[in-house]
Amino acid sequence: MFRRTVRILAALTMAAAATLVTTVTTAAPAQADGCYTWGRTLSEGMSGEDVRQLQIRVAGYPGYNSVLALDGVFGPATRAAVVRFQQAYGLGADGIAGQQTFSRIYALQDNDCTPVNFTYAELNNCNSDWSGGAVPAATARFNALVNMWKLQAMRHALGDQRIRVTSAFRSHACNNAVGGSPSSRHLYGDAVDLGVSPHSLCRLAQxxxxxxxxxxxxxxxxxxxxxxxxxxxxxxxxxxxxxxxS
Incomplete structure (x- = not known):
């Protein structure tokens, strides 16, 4: 908790300092943690790995009944997701990912790229190395990461109250042990079961x-x-x- 508080304060200080700069520079923003640092402002029409990294972190803001593609292409859907993210955190909602947007993301993530309120361990109480499922271990782990960022977005929308994870990634052995479907998405690492916490099951589903x-x-x-x-x-x-x- 102390580490996260320090990082959040550092990110807010960095954002405040940016407002005092009157000259344009090409220097990359200071790295906020050990995960990922963006080195340029991103906007519609751009592409690259930095865009894909941004898409992962705004994947929980696609809009009703939509899914954001993680393709590294900053198209209209990515711009709309960035706008929703910015609105959710009280930033200038222009759909351009610059220093303020990145500072907020830095404040929301840990050194392993997971959002601050969820962990890999929380989404895997089966095989710690993510093996034995329907996809390679690295794919299952990545799918879980994307799910965590979506859960983080939902958690924020629900007043930053806890969301309780009861089951997520399963190997075939773990899935069989709990009587899961042979085609369960838990085998892919991209499914999460949520239990009652401050929120009812219906509130979570809605x-x-x-x-x-x-x-x-x-x-x-x-x-x-x-x-x-x-x-x-x-x-x-x-x-x-x-x-x-429905």
Missing amino acids: QARNHGWREILGPGYPGHSDHTHVAHDPIRTWSASSCGV
């Missing part, structure tokens, strides 16, 4: 529609009376009839 998941299953769907499930299934499936989600 809010999830705004944060980039194609699969949302909750109360009213068979076997989901005790959790809300969000995932990246290629086919859109929203079913939580007790919550008015």
